[in-house]
Structures are given as structure tokens and as C-alpha cells.
Amino acid sequence: MNYWLMKSEPDVFSIDDLKTKTTSWDGVRNYQARNHMKNMKQGDLVFFYHSSCKNIGIAGIAKVITEAYPDHTSWEPSNHYFDPKSTPDNPKWFMVDLEFVRKFPKIISLSSLKESPELKDMPLLKKGNRLSVMPVSEIEWQVINRKQSHTI
DNA sequence: GCCAACGTTGGC
């Protein structure tokens, strides 16, 4: 099993929204992020990160419930994420389905993540990094979960 | 709202 981190703007889709319904993670239009999704397996766990908002940080945990499959929004001309280079016969973009696992009682803030030397290699914490889907090592997963349990 | 950092596009 592998671990991941995925960013979402809570004003658009938050951990509370995920709690009410499983979701298809469509609209990813970045090659690196797409390739990470293609490497996801059923049962992988995901830190759900809230970006571009008041309370930035990891809000909870989600689970991957499907492997990557073609993102149909990419060939719908009316869709905001339409890409003329992607077709049903030759899809260019992919998505996975996620379900809610847990919401942390308190968001693990970005600033508190930056305080842990064990996490300094996470792409998330690198200056200027904009990757929206990234792998998390087992060590990083454990360190962050430990951080979370201490805040209860 | 600002702006630095990044990925993508397209002219050459």
C-alpha cells in the first residue's frame, strides 16, 4: 500500500463535502499529478489537504477506491477542463475515486508541518511547489499521524 | 489582492 497527498480548495470541495459522498477526482491537468494518480492502487490512503484558504493544512484522510480511469470531462467541450487533445479512444487525462475515512479534530497546519525536520523533503514544503497530487513516504505518513494524535 | 514560482505554449 502507498500513501499520497492531494490538494483541494475547501471553498470548492472540502473534507466535509467528501464526508457526504465519495468523489471522482476529475480535472487534474498536470502530467506529474496524473502520473501519480496512475500509480495509485485500491486501498491507498491519502492526506486531504486544504489549500488557498484561511486554515491551510491537512484536514483528514481519504481512501482510493478505484484505480485510475479516463477522465471523461476532458473530452466534453462544455466542461471547464476540456482538452481537445483527449478523446474517449485516446484519453490523455485520468482520475481516481476517493472516499472519506477520517476528519482530523484539528487541521494539521502548514506551519506545523514545516516544523518537523523529518518532513523537510516533502514536495509540499518546497518553495514554489504547485504539485496537487504527490507521494508521501511511510515515514512521513507516520510522523504526520503522530503529530495529529498529539493535537487531540 | 499581490506576486513568486512554475508548467505550457508557440514562434523562430
Next chain:
DNA sequence: GCCAACGTTGGC
């Protein structure tokens, strides 16, 4: 294949 211009991301 280079690189300037552009659009987007995302913390502050």
C-alpha cells in the same frame, strides 16, 4: 530545440 510570453497555483 530554445526561450519568451502567458496562464495558473497558492502562500502571504
